[in-house]
């Protein structure tokens with residue numbers, strides 16, 4: 001049976017009750033904390049930065065998965081390691097020397113992730129796939145929570161899975177954006193290993209129960 005990992009996106013939490021929401025994730029069946037860092041340049045929105053991540057790190061008892069939606073992410077690799085990031089994901093579109101960036105992330109003791117915008121073809125990762133611990137396929141245009149899932153994502157997951165298998169790589173696949181109980185199973189069947197869910201979890205009547213449902217339906 002496949003153990004699909006569920007990563008609630010803290011972007012959809014109530015920032016006035018952040019500790020409460022962090023504890024909710026700690027006590028739920030969620031596997032990771034997904035942390036969205038936006039700079040207002042790479043994406044048309046600004047989320048939160050280092051002081052907030054520092055506060056989250058103090059309370060979070062699970063893997064911290066940081067998704068950098070920022071230009072020139074190399075500037076901050078060490079900072080995010082020091083703040084407690086376990087996985088650091090940079091965007092393909094934001095890196096001129098992706099191979100070098102991946103080595104720098106690993107040198108700081110973190111797992112290295114690469115995120116792809118919806119228009120970016122997965123085949124572009126072929127030559128670097130063995131150096132990537134996780135590929136994050138964006139199933140919305142990055143910048144905002146609560147957007148609708150782009151259906152072309154299934155095809156991208158299948159294509160990426162084929163590249164990973166063919167290269168005998170151990171890369172895992174994360175899906176980010178618009179994930180709900182309506183697309184979760186199909187995503188896992190296509191090859192997804194980690195599902196990020198923001199609004200679907202935090203805007204639910206019972207967030208921990210919603211996490212459990214996602215976990216259960218994707219354990220297939």
Ligand code: DX5
Nearest residue numbers: 142143145146177178198199
């Ligand atoms: C989008 C972010 C996502 C977002 C997901 O730019 O990277 O992680 O928070 O939120 P939902 O699940 O609401 O689409």
Ligand code: ZN
Nearest residue numbers: 034036067176
């Ligand atoms: Zn994200």
